[in-house]
Amino acid sequence: MNENHKHLIDVKLPTEDAKNTIRSALIGIPKLFLSKIQSKQIEKARGLMMRSVSQLNKDKMIIRLPDIARRIRTYFVQLQRNVMPLKKVIDQLKQSYPEAMTDNDWETHINLLQEKVPHWAVLKIVDGTEYIRVDKKINFEECVIKKLKNNFLL
Structure with missing residues (x-):
């Protein structure tokens, strides 16, 4: 059981690879444009959370x-x-x-x-x-x- 536990600890999650992929995909896109998109997404999420x-x-x-x-x-x-x-x-x-x-x-x-x-x-x-x-x-x-x-x- 200890070996299984060790195996689970050694598994790397692909979060860093995913972050690097996203960063490379966003290269060349203006930061103002990205901030507008982000603000719209936040506004939409708030609207969904605040529904009656x-x-x-x-x-x-x-x-x-x-x-x-x-x-x-x-x-x-x-x-x-x-x-x-x-x-x-x-x-x-x-x-x-x-x-x-x-x-x-x-x-x-x-x-x-x-x-x-x-x-x-x-x-x-x-x-x-x-x-x-x-x-x-x-x-x-x-x-x-x-x-x-x-x-x-x-």
Whole structure:
């Protein structure tokens, strides 16, 4: 066991090599430019640390939206429909989605989905029942998924 311990002590970590590589890569770049980049990175890190709980929850919801949109689209394509009761869609999502969420959470996600891509998903109330309409003619990957992923990056 003592020999194993000795072997662990003798292992050199590549930190010096990594530092030298970074230094050599940064040669020729103005220090003012590097300091601007560093200050922007610090500002971004502070912004992430200072987010409120509600903003973090909204970010989690936005991250989930592309997967939820794919599941909704798959469900509509399988049943060959454009309009379905929202309750039925939520029940299907609850069965197929890996995370357990309440009906209220699902409605919040679908409302956010409608807000982010209003041309694809539309909620309507007819005779006291809420329906969701999905436009299957739209190029899904180009119009819906890219827009949802871009919303998170902004």
